[in-house]
Amino acid sequence: MRGDGSILAGHSDSGPLFDGTAVRIATGARIPPETTAVIRSEHARVDTSAQQLHADREVIPGQDIRPRGQECRSGDRLLPALAVVTPPVLGLAAAAGYDELVTFARPRVEVLVLGDELLTSSLPHDGLIRDALGPMIGPWLRALGAEVVATRRLGDDAEALHRAVTTSEADVVVTTGGTAAGPVDHVHPVLRKAGAELLVDQVAVRPGHPMLLARLAPGKYLVGLPGNPLAAVSGLLTLAEPLLRGLAGRPAPAPYSAPLRDEVHGHPHDTRLVPVVHRDDRLVPLHYNGPAMLRGTAAADGLAVVPPGGASAGDELEVLDLPWATLTPWIPSDAGRCFT
Ligand SMILES: Nc1nc2c(c(=O)[nH]1)N[C@H]1C(S)=C(S)[C@@H](COP(=O)(O)OP(=O)(O)OC[C@H]3O[C@@H](n4cnc5c(N)ncnc54)[C@H](O)[C@@H]3O)O[C@H]1N2
Numbered sequence: 001m002r003g004d005g006s007i008l009a010g011h012s013d014s015g016p017l018f019d020g021t022a023v024r025i026a027t028g029a030r031i032p033p034e035t036t037a038v039i040r041s042e043h044a045r046v047d048t049s050a051q052q053l054h055a056d057r058e059v060i061p062g063q064d065i066r067p068r069g070q071e072c073r074s075g076d077r078l079l080p081a082l083a084v085v086t087p088p089v090l091g092l093a094a095a096a097g098y099d100e101l102v103t104f105a106r107p108r109v110e111v112l113v114l115g116d117e118l119l120t121s122s123l124p125h126d127g128l129i130r131d132a133l134g135p136m137i138g139p140w141l142r143a144l145g146a147e148v149v150a151t152r153r154l155g156d157d158a159e160a161l162h163r164a165v166t167t168s169e170a171d172v173v174v175t176t177g178g179t180a181a182g183p184v185d186h187v188h189p190v191l192r193k194a195g196a197e198l199l200v201d202q203v204a205v206r207p208g209h210p211m212l213l214a215r216l217a218p219g220k221y222l223v224g225l226p227g228n229p230l231a232a233v234s235g236l237l238t239l240a241e242p243l244l245r246g247l248a249g250r251p252a253p254a255p256y257s258a259p260l261r262d263e264v265h266g267h268p269h270d271t272r273l274v275p276v277v278h279r280d281d282r283l284v285p286l287h288y289n290g291p292a293m294l295r296g297t298a299a300a301d302g303l304a305v306v307p308p309g310g311a312s313a314g315d316e317l318e319v320l321d322l323p324w325a326t327l328t329p330w331i332p333s334d335a336g337r338c339f340t
């Protein structure tokens with residue numbers, strides 16, 4: 001209580017309020033015992049000479065008093081186990097008096113970008129191209145809940161790759177490129193030499209069919225993303241995402257489908273992943289969806305799962321959301337023609 005008799009938030013208990021009396025009180029302060037109601041200062045007049053308080057409107061018992069235990073009671077379960085610790089979860093935990101939370105650590109990931117042809121600045125020239133994956137994979141993995149410890153460019157150096165793979169302290173090593181069987185595709189030979197166990201070696205998905213998953217040691221994994229940029233995205237969504245989710249103890253999201261607005265051609269025997277945007281509850285397939293292209297994906301909010309043989313307008317297709325799906329700007333029907 002202050003010298004003028006006001007009760008402030010965070011100050012010790014005041015005595016009880018007797019019948020017919022009032023006291024000034026700040027928002028958040030504890031209500032004195034026996035209080036009937038709180039009248040907001042702007043809804044009352046104080047007559048100082050007569051030492052009287054006049055309410056300007058009806059006073060309802062209990063008004064503006066926040067009773068104890070409104071939001072939760074001792075022993076209530078506030079969230080299910082395995083909930084993701086989002087900013088409001090941290091706030092809720094603090095409000096409920098927790099000093100520590102038991103969590104799964106974010107998996108630590110190291111990214112190794114392979115390829116002698118890659119430039120890190122300015123325009124492509126003379127058979128050299130810009131590294132599109134180095135700037136993309138780390139932030140993408142972070143959006144999937146990983147802690148990215150480093151992104152390193154190793155060129156096409158088999159020894160450097162072997163050293164990096166066998167000495168990495170990360171839980172997951174993600175490589176880009178070098179998954180096929182070309183003269184400088186070193187991922188398979190290095191995994192053999194390192195004694196790794198191949199868990200997934202090629203998938204029936206385009207783009208991305210040479211993607212791979214290997215166990216380097218107990219609890220340590222390597223995801224080999226193909227070098228073609230959209231093939232790498234395909235591997236991120238279908239191998240890296242479930243692996244990171246499993247390591248972080250997160251449950252799988254429920255699969256969902258939506259109807260396709262336009263026909264999409266398919267691969268004769270493999271599943272295709274095609275960038276799409278949601279528009280008017282339909283999936284609009286985006287152009288520029290070739291294995292080496294990112295233009296469609298950069299405008300997409302998900303990749304649609306197109307079965308072998310293709311899909312017609314109206315078919316329901318499963319969608320793999322991109323982690324920032326809700327942030328992708330909605331493209332009105334008369335705009336975005338360069339993508340659709
Ligand atoms: N004989 C075969 N050759 C290829 C096959 C096949 O089945 N048999 N599959 C093709 C497919 S599909 C893909 S995908 C690629 C995957 O090969 P790699 O993972 O070994 O990738 P690279 O050869 O290193 O690169 C492929 C392509 O992507 C470009 N690239 C690589 N890294 C980057 C990067 N960081 N940023 C931008 N572009 C990148 C690279 O220059 C190549 O053009 O294999 C096919 N070949």
Ligand code: MOO
Nearest residue numbers: 207208209231291
């Ligand atoms: O499947 Mo490759 O993975 O077409 O780009």
